[in-house]
Amino acid sequence: MKAGFRPIATVKTEDIHMRDPFVFPNEKDRTYYLFGTTFADGVGDKEPMFEVYTSSDLETWEGPYIAFAPPKGYWGVRHYWAPEVFEVDGRFYMFASFKGGIGEHRGTAILVADHPGGPYVPHSKGPVTPTNWECLDGTYYEDKSGQRWIVFCHEWTQEYEGKIKAIRLTHDLKDSYGEVLEIVNAAKMPWIRHFGDPRIDKNGYLTDAPFMYEAKNGELIMLWSSYSIPSYGDKGLGGYTVAIARSTSGSMEGPWEHDNDLLMDRNAGHSSLFRDFSNHLNICTHYPDTPHGYERPLFVKVTETENGLKIE
Template sequence: MVKKLSEIHIRDPYILTVPTDKKYYLYGTEGSTAWSGQPVGFDSYVSEDLIHWDGPYPVFRPNPGFWSDHHYWAPEVYAFGEKYVMFASFKADHVCRGTEALISDHPLGPFRPLGDRPLTPPDWECLDGTLYTDEDGRHWMVFCREWLQVTDGEMYAVPLKPGLDAAEGEPKLLFRASDAPWSKAGEQGQYVTDGPFLHKMASGELIMLWSTGGAKGYTMGIARSTSGKVTGPWSQDPEPLFAEDGGHGMIFRDLNGHLRMTIHSPNVQPLERPVIYELAEENGRLRYVAKN
């Protein structure tokens, strides 16, 4: 079934551009089961123009015995050699939430777990792992440690083994949510870290999109690595990039090479929908200039 973005109820949107197919693949958290209910897995939508989306197509369905039975969140899919790798977060009762790697021969799956457990520490409540490969070819996963466990949400990077099937070292703390001047504490005094995504600017500067609570609801801003390395140190821009109750964004290039960003907005169930903006980069800053 062909749909427009306004008809697709997902959170945490992620778009993979595949030039050889001349197609885009949209993934995300199923909106109706994001917080409650038992998800069936992950789906994808396919487009040739970023306007009309065909689907949903099932890309991940857990086998019997899969350890998680709820909170299937934030799938991201990357080309990895001749394969495709998905990072996604999962939860089970009495088991800490974690990000796991899955692998497939095709963007539409089927994806299967790559390792035997999540890439995040087993005794940490974590979510929203995103893949970054540095200039030396080393793979890292940047992820959030939840405020539920530490109150002031934390952002970490952990090095991964070449096959992405396990961590290869200890997580390194990058920053805390309260470090950003636009981050606002919730009713319980908590600061949220959500949705990291790393991007190299035209100048070579390494930035990170990430989301938290702000003055007008869900808010997304930019952190900058002052060393150019994923391990930082990281500084926070003084003003957010998007402050109107939307976020968990990522950046991609369309088939014509133009820079785009997708987020979900608003951050209110059941109204959240994926939104796509065209971006402009000016003097080391990003600005969204048009909306699909």
């Protein structure tokens, strides 16, 4: 693993400023690898990059190391967001969001490495999400038939209602193909809050952070995030939240249903799941979501129920 321009240090979880955290637990070296959105747009003469921290206990971390530094001419020039790492066929694949240059949209591309901490190099030729769409937060899922998928958000800045969609990946994870499936139309959710950004004079319904999980009863569960209206969820905060969609057939094709109860309504979100080395399932999220600058990784144990998850 390679050090970057920031000095390597030993830090506690609460000292790491990071959005969109993702933990990859590597059994071979009994090490947790923590990725996230940290140095998304670069500064001065420093280019954007993805960083990684390592830990043996989820409390004390060493880093940041460089997980991915873009090669000269790489299509993604900013918005280095939401990296997720999956082991597939003995190699490690990072699904991450990038914004292209002038005239290019944001999308999710796939990187690859021979070690979970990197260094990662480009694998797909560009984004594997549709190039004429504004997309982000792609995640990986392989179904029971062996079909590989990317599930991603079609941005509210282009699609007012806010969508989460899925498309098949080629087996080598270099491209996507076939019909695009729709999983979420955010405007239809009873709990969701209208979202706007005065900097671009637009509003709509935001979708973030799909992540797939197979429930004990065979249903396919998807976690995702947006903003809830006040006094709706368990804490009534009306902040960043985690919602549940479910395919009762267990198939990506659905039909998809949407839980009215939120999994988390605590100004925390952009969540994924990982098993610790005691085989306990944890939700990995950032908290708080606002005010910006205070976001930290947060790991919360969850109980696996017959048809989903319950926060302990």
